[in-house]
Amino acid sequence: MRMRRLFGQTLRESPSEAEAISHQLLVRAGYIRPLAAGIFSYLPLARRALSKLETIVREEIEAIGGQEVAMPVVHPAEVWQRTGRWYAIGAEMGRFTDRTDRDLVLAMTHEEVVADLVRSEIQSYRQLPQLVYHIQTKWRDDPRPRAGLIRVREFTMKDSYSLDADWEGLDRQYRAHYQAYFNIFHRCGLDVIAVASDTGMMGGALAHEFMVLAPVGEDTLMLCDHCGYSANRQIAGFAKPEAVSELPLPVTRVATPGAATIAALAEFLGIEASQTAKAVFLVGTIPEGEQSVERFIFVVIRGDMEVNETKVANAVQAQSLRPATEAEIRAIGAEPGYGSPVGIHDALLVVDDAVVRSPNLVAGANEPGYHLRNVNYGRDYEADIVSDIAAARAGDSCPQCGAPLRAERGVEVGNIFKLGTRYSEAVGCNYVDAGGQSHPVIMGSYGIGIGRTLACIAEIHHDAQGLVWPVSVAPFQVHLITLGPEESEAAVVADRLYAALWEAGIEVLYDDRDRSPGVKFNDADLLGMPLRITVAQRGLKQNSVEIKRRDLTEREFVPLDTVVGFVKDQIAILEGDLAQRVSSVPYRD
RNA sequence: CGGGGCGUGGCGCAGUUUGGUUAGCGCGCGCGGUUUGGGUCCGCGAGGUCGGCGGUUCGAAUCCGCCCGCCCCGACCA
Numbered sequence: 001m002r003m004r005r006l007f008g009q010t011l012r013e014s015p016s017e018a019e020a021i022s023h024q025l026l027v028r029a030g031y032i033r034p035l036a037a038g039i040f041s042y043l044p045l046a047r048r049a050l051s052k053l054e055t056i057v058r059e060e061i062e063a064i065g066g067q068e069v070a071m072p073v074v075h076p077a078e079v080w081q082r083t084g085r086w087y088a089i090g091a092e093m094g095r096f097t098d099r100t101d102r103d104l105v106l107a108m109t110h111e112e113v114v115a116d117l118v119r120s121e122i123q124s125y126r127q128l129p130q131l132v133y134h135i136q137t138k139w140r141d142d143p144r145p146r147a148g149l150i151r152v153r154e155f156t157m158k159d160s161y162s163l164d165a166d167w168e169g170l171d172r173q174y175r176a177h178y179q180a181y182f183n184i185f186h187r188c189g190l191d192v193i194a195v196a197s198d199t200g201m202m203g204g205a206l207a208h209e210f211m212v213l214a215p216v217g218e219d220t221l222m223l224c225d226h227c228g229y230s231a232n233r234q235i236a237g238f239a240k241p242e243a244v245s246e247l248p249l250p251v252t253r254v255a256t257p258g259a260a261t262i263a264a265l266a267e268f269l270g271i272e273a274s275q276t277a278k279a280v281f282l283v284g285t286i287p288e289g290e291q292s293v294e295r296f297i298f299v300v301i302r303g304d305m306e307v308n309e310t311k312v313a314n315a316v317q318a319q320s321l322r323p324a325t326e327a328e329i330r331a332i333g334a335e336p337g338y339g340s341p342v343g344i345h346d347a348l349l350v351v352d353d354a355v356v357r358s359p360n361l362v363a364g365a366n367e368p369g370y371h372l373r374n375v376n377y378g379r380d381y382e383a384d385i386v387s388d389i390a391a392a393r394a395g396d397s398c399p400q401c402g403a404p405l406r407a408e409r410g411v412e413v414g415n416i417f418k419l420g421t422r423y424s425e426a427v428g429c430n431y432v433d434a435g436g437q438s439h440p441v442i443m444g445s446y447g448i449g450i451g452r453t454l455a456c457i458a459e460i461h462h463d464a465q466g467l468v469w470p471v472s473v474a475p476f477q478v479h480l481i482t483l484g485p486e487e488s489e490a491a492v493v494a495d496r497l498y499a500a501l502w503e504a505g506i507e508v509l510y511d512d513r514d515r516s517p518g519v520k521f522n523d524a525d526l527l528g529m530p531l532r533i534t535v536a537q538r539g540l541k542q543n544s545v546e547i548k549r550r551d552l553t554e555r556e557f558v559p560l561d562t563v564v565g566f567v568k569d570q571i572a573i574l575e576g577d578l579a580q581r582v583s584s585v586p587y588r589d
Numbered sequence: 590c591g592g593g594g595c596g597u598g599g600c601g602c603a604g605u606u607u608g609g610u611u612a613g614c615g616c617g618c619g620c621g622g623u624u625u626g627g628g629u630c631c632g633c634g635a636g637g638u639c640g641g642c643g644g645u646u647c648g649a650a651u652c653c654g655c656c657c658g659c660c661c662c663g664a665c666c667a
Contacts, residue, residue, distance in 0.1 A: 009599085012616055012617075012628070013600060013602095014601090015601080016595080017595090017659060017660045017661095019661070092665085092666080109667065140667085142666065143590075143664080143666080144664090144665070157667090159667095218666080415667060417667080484626095485624085488625085490625090515625095516625065517626050518625095519627085519628050519629095520626095521627045521628085522627065522628050525627090536625080537626090538626065546626090
């Protein structure tokens with residue numbers, strides 16, 4: 001590609017709205033342009049990089065048996081109504097109507113459509129297992145797009161769907177994806193970790209997220225350096241410090257004026273926070289058939305811990321949670337700041353397992369300025385649900401080995417879900433087994449955010465001058481620049497070299513513009529192609545050109561007649577380095 | 590949705606507090622010249638309903654009201 005013909009230009013300064021480094025660089029270097037919040041156009045440079053990324057994805061998914069399909073972006077509402085998600089998902093879903101007023105949905109994901117497709121195509125166990133995938137545009141009307149391509153509303157996703165007759169088959173396909181995903185990300189030059197994750201709106205039994213560790217990430221991961229435990233903070237467990245064992249003492253009422261927080265209470269009574277029970281008041285939206293109802297959720301956790309709302313939502317099967325209002329709190333017989341599980345009514349009582357094991361806690365008295373000493377679970381109150389609902393924090397003990405956990409930020413670039421039969425049952429996609437019995441197909445779903453992955457690569461692979469693409473996803477392998485006026489010897493030689501390199505199958509971006517050397521060098525650094533060839537008088541005196549790797553500082557003069565071979569060797573070296581990153585990763589739940 | 594910031598040629602900004610000729614600057618863009626190993630230098634030039642609507646005023650980029658958009662933090666998030 002000749003740069004004077006390239007569509008899109010570089011910017012000397014990045015637009016003020018860009019904050020994330022990948023966002024700044026991709027915009028400055030002329031890869032992407034914003035159209036609206038969370039909606040981008042991809043210019044030729046980005047499109048080429050994305051194509052390479054998609055090729056890697058296709059190779060790895062087809063290597064585990066995937067067959068590419070293409071499913072629609074616009075879906076009739078009925079398929080989403082059948083699985084209930086039309087009702088369960090709120091404003092995030094793009095809805096509109098056609099000219100005859102039929103409800104339509106903009107694809108957020110394709111479980112429904114796959115299930116519908118499978119219903120017509122799969123009848124027998126003989127047709128299973130299957131793995132279909134596509135790379136498709138999705139729309140999620142995210143309330144807050146951010147950080148350029150990291151979190152957008154319109155995005156491209158690879159999603160594959162496994163179809164099996166038995167759970168062992170699902171397990172095989174799940175594990176195959178687990179390894180394939182590592183292969184994909186390693187080939188792109190990304191280190192990722194797989195963490196156990198919440199299943200969220202997808203539902204299902206088990207899920208992993210593939211995370212790139214980066215400060216720009218919006219997920220918090222809890223990691224154990226000792227045993228390798230890793231989980232999204234939303235579901236991370238931890239070994240809770242045990243309470244002292246004591247015989248239950250009689251409940252006594254104690255005046256605690258002004259002690260409306262755990263810290264104030266502990267100080268006032270001269271006790272540890274772990275000897276208190278904290279009440280947290282939430283209202284959950286809980287589905288009941290096609291309707292959903294609001295229920296008051298009274299959460300009790302030990303004073304030294306914090307509530308993890310994802311865990312609470314999962315424990316009570318809530319679609320969403322919100323803080324309760326003061327009026328709602330009083331309506332169930334509790335008192336803000338002095339709440340107690342003793343004596344409340346019309347609330348779903350959820351108690352953390354550590355509270356159950358902790359005797360003689362100080363809880364509120366449900367009246368202002370008073371607490372109760374020696375409140376004991378089982379004797380003084382009983383929960384509707386006892387569960388782990390505490391948030392893991394950095395420094396907490398690993399649930400597997402007890403070593404301290406570390407917290408890190410991460411970007412979710414991929415995820416894998418064991419869906420089971422949720423969608424196949426809802427849509428009625430069944431197969432007949434060898435004995436003639438009908439069963440729902442067992443499904444898995446597996447996503448990779450293509451644009452987000454590209455942004456993560458940029459986030460990791462850059463320096464002060466610009467992007468530094470891994471050769472596997474670089475839009476071009478070589479950035480050829482020529483210094484000196486048009487019609488000069490350098491220009492003539494560069495023209496010839498450009499043709500020779502393409503002839504040899506090497507992808508070259510050729511800066512043939514009539515610009516000063518500084519501009520060309522700076523743009524080459526900004527655009528980030530792995531190899532730079534400079535044709536100028538300085539080298540031509542020895543009949544050679546300068547070649548430099550973008551990721552190294554050394555430059556080398558290479559005789560003109562050996563340039564093509566030299567470049568091929570360099571590309572092979574770069575590709576080899578990436579290939580070395582690919583390794584088999586032990587599976588862990 | 591809550592909190593904060595911003596909206597002036599393609600990009601980055603000044604001007605708004607205290608209303609007053611033709612709204613400036615840098616980059617970029619076009620033309621001519623110059624230079625050719627790290628964003629050369631000189632000259633000429635094109636390009637803006639100052640986010641939108643309404644109001645106040647003799648007069649609005651500037652003051653007031655409503656609306657829209659973009660960014661950041663939080664809520665949210667496969």
